[in-house]
Amino acid sequence: MNQKKIDEYRALAExxxxxxxxxxxxxELLEEIDRLQSKxxxxxxxxxxxxxxxxxxxxxxxxxxxxxxxEYLLWWWDSGGHNREAIRLDAQFSKDFAVKSVARQxxxxxxxxxxxxxxxxxxxxxxxxDIKHVxxxx
Numbered sequence: 001m002n003q004k005k006i007d008e009y010r011a012l013a014e015x016x017x018x019x020x021x022x023x024x025x026x027x028e029l030l031e032e033i034d035r036l037q038s039k040x041x042x043x044x045x046x047x048x049x050x051x052x053x054x055x056x057x058x059x060x061x062x063x064x065x066x067x068x069x070x071e072y073l074l075w076w077w078d079s080g081g082h083n084r085e086a087i088r089l090d091a092q093f094s095k096d097f098a099v100k101s102v103a104r105q106x107x108x109x110x111x112x113x114x115x116x117x118x119x120x121x122x123x124x125x126x127x128x129x130d131i132k133h134v135x136x137x138x
Contacts (some may be wrong), residue, residue: 003085006030036092045104048112055105065112070125077113082133084110 010030016023048055050066056076060068080086087110090103112118114135123129 002089006033045108048108054109056102056109070122071129073109073113074122074126074129074131076109078132081106081110081113082135084114 009026013023013026013030017027048065050064052065053062054060054065054068060072084107087103087106090099091107094100094103119135123131
């Protein structure tokens with residue numbers, strides 16, 4: 001479920017709030033989702049630094065972040081790593097522990113790549129990369 005779907009459910013429930021108990025229940029559930037999302041407890045994880053190990057995949061797992069090829073990190077970013085909201089939803093709400101665990105690590109990599117100094121360095125190392133998703137402030 002993504003934010004767009006949550007907003008659609010909220011609008012539908014608001015239309016039927018006065019005369020349907022199910023609409024009121026849905027609105028209560030959506031308010032609880034909002035409350036839980038606002039906590040965003042995964043942001044409190046220690047940010048990755050250049051000296052930390054890359055936590056994902058097979059090929060570069062365990063390498064220092066600074067040593068992971070720029071091409072790989074830019075590919076990762078353009079292949080979905082840019083979508084913090086989708087990753088965050090998996091990290092918070094996935095019922096599958098493995099998906100949740102990987103999503104938490106993806107959030108850390110996302111924050112590392114989107115940092116202006118990191119993103120600038122990656123683009124300097126790959127000047128011909130056709131970036132599809134420029135981060136805010138990057």
